[in-house]
Amino acid sequence: MNKSALIREAARRAGINIRQAGRGVEATLEVIARELGRRREVTIEGLGQIKLEIKRAELLPPLSQSNPQSVPAGKADQEADHAGGEEFDSYKIQFGGDMKEKKESDANDETDVSDTAIGLDVGTSRVVLATGAAENARTVDELNAFIALPYSKLTERIFKQKNVPYQLNGGTELQVYGNEAARFANVFNIEVRRPMSGGTLNPTEEQSMNVLQAIFQFLLGKAPKTKNLRFSVPGELSDGGSSDLVYHEAMLKKTIDAMGYNSKAVNEGLAVVFAELEAENFTGIGISCGGGMCNVALAFMSMPVITFSTTKAGDYIDQSVSSVTGETANVVRTIKESSLDLGRAPQNKFEEAFHTYYDNLINSLVDSLRNALADTKNLPKITEAIPIVLSGGTACPRGFDQKFRKAIERERFPLRISSIRMASDPLTATARGCLIAAMYDA
Ligand SMILES: Nc1ncnc2c1ncn2[C@@H]1O[C@H](COP(=O)(O)OP(=O)(O)OP(=O)(O)O)[C@@H](O)[C@H]1O
Numbered sequence: 001m002n003k004s005a006l007i008r009e010a011a012r013r014a015g016i017n018i019r020q021a022g023r024g025v026e027a028t029l030e031v032i033a034r035e036l037g038r039r040r041e042v043t044i045e046g047l048g049q050i051k052l053e054i055k056r057a058e059l060l061p062p063l064s065q066s067n068p069q070s071v072p073a074g075k076a077d078q079e080a081d082h083a084g085g086e087e088f089d090s091y092k093i094q095f096g097g098d099m100k101e102k103k104e105s106d107a108n109d110e111t112d113v114s115d116t117a118i119g120l121d122v123g124t125s126r127v128v129l130a131t132g133a134a135e136n137a138r139t140v141d142e143l144n145a146f147i148a149l150p151y152s153k154l155t156e157r158i159f160k161q162k163n164v165p166y167q168l169n170g171g172t173e174l175q176v177y178g179n180e181a182a183r184f185a186n187v188f189n190i191e192v193r194r195p196m197s198g199g200t201l202n203p204t205e206e207q208s209m210n211v212l213q214a215i216f217q218f219l220l221g222k223a224p225k226t227k228n229l230r231f232s233v234p235g236e237l238s239d240g241g242s243s244d245l246v247y248h249e250a251m252l253k254k255t256i257d258a259m260g261y262n263s264k265a266v267n268e269g270l271a272v273v274f275a276e277l278e279a280e281n282f283t284g285i286g287i288s289c290g291g292g293m294c295n296v297a298l299a300f301m302s303m304p305v306i307t308f309s310t311t312k313a314g315d316y317i318d319q320s321v322s323s324v325t326g327e328t329a330n331v332v333r334t335i336k337e338s339s340l341d342l343g344r345a346p347q348n349k350f351e352e353a354f355h356t357y358y359d360n361l362i363n364s365l366v367d368s369l370r371n372a373l374a375d376t377k378n379l380p381k382i383t384e385a386i387p388i389v390l391s392g393g394t395a396c397p398r399g400f401d402q403k404f405r406k407a408i409e410r411e412r413f414p415l416r417i418s419s420i421r422m423a424s425d426p427l428t429a430t431a432r433g434c435l436i437a438a439m440y441d442a
Pocket residue numbers: 121122123124125126127198199288289290291292293294313314315333336337338340391392393394395396397427
């Protein structure tokens with residue numbers, strides 16, 4: 001967390017404006033810096049003990065001048081542990097659980113010439129980061145989810161030791177986010193909470209931006225130092241249902257830019273075109289079927305002609321199959337991800353339900369595509385046959401592409417289709433496409 005993020009959060013929590021919070025935070029940091037400069041530790045009753053370990057250059061520049069031989073992080077760690085003693089009555093300032101990751105990536109800072117751009121797929125289920133060269137992108141992902149546990153110093157201490165990504169919420173909660181959230185949810189047999197639903201920010205989750213920010217920070221700690229970032233956003237809903245896309249995009253941009261980036265949004269379907277259709281001059285249809293939405297873009301020479309989204313996707317499958325089989329949505333999702341084969345006839349009631357709802361999802365997706373093509377005035381006269389690329393977690397089961405092909409072939413399609421194929425890596429296509437968009441300023 002940098003100083004401006006700290007000021008914004010202080011303003012939000014205290015219900016005061018940024019200028020007032022800025023003055024308060026500045027004054028507090030100055031006092032802490034002064035005391036740390038004198039004694040390398042400050043004890044604030046009711047809060048605990050703060051020891052000098054924070055990266056000096058970032059937070060407290062004057063201190064590094066007044067105290068050039070500050071305590072190395074390792075030594076400060078030992079001291080803090082020792083000071084904590086049996087009672088764990090002191091702790092260091094902790095700005096989320098990502099400090100270690102940040103230090104590691106600082107240490108082996110592998111900047112290379114291709115590290116000029118970052119792609120970030122902000123999905124309902126997962127957030128995926130893509131970096132490096134376009135043809136050989138590196139990707140990492142985290143679940144877009146969290147769980148909240150009651151605060152205890154002991155638990156926090158263990159989280160630090162085990163590098164569990166967490167952040168504090170108002171001193172009363174420990175929020176475990178990302179992939180670790182699913183592990184904890186399984187152990188405690190609780191559902192994870194999710195910052196997004198149906199492709200955009202979850203309006204019923206008050207912690208959504210806090211948690212997204214922590215997940216972004218965690219992932220971006222592993223990214224090259226460039227400001228050039230593209231993040232994915234869904235298209236308008238095809239059924240014309242009310243959409244909070246403007247707010248969703250604005251909030252993501254604000255949060256990402258506050259971390260020092262200069263970000264822009266890219267449509268998710270178009271990102272799939274960028275990632276997969278270079279050989280076809282970025283002409284064709286890119287489709288991403290995720291957790292909350294299916295996103296579609298028809299592009300001609302990299303320019304979007306049609307973009308839209310539908311809300312039947314992975315979560316719809318989980319909830320629908322759960323309601324007709326009596327199993328929890330969690331169990332349904334686990335079966336779906338581990339063993340669903342849509343290429344063979346259903347063998348039991350589970351598979352029957354999966355086939356039924358997948359057919360329904362695919363048919364409504366293809367119907368929406370037909371309608372969008374029919375409704376678009378001035379559709380470019382694309383005479384050559386164009387490809388369709390399928391991506392996203394929901395398109396992963398074997399046989400999905402066959403079902404999709406059948407739905408396209410059911411009636412005459414308004415465009416000539418050359419091929420229907422799966423993306424090279426369906427789970428990272430959107431992030432890789434965002435990376436390409438950032439590289440070429442597309
Ligand atoms: N192997 C698999 N088989 C079937 N479904 C899968 C598989 N892997 C992931 N999924 C499902 O795919 C969905 C997540 O896909 P993805 O990560 O592409 O979504 P997202 O980008 O986070 O969401 P969205 O784009 O809708 O906002 C979840 O519903 C998940 O259960």
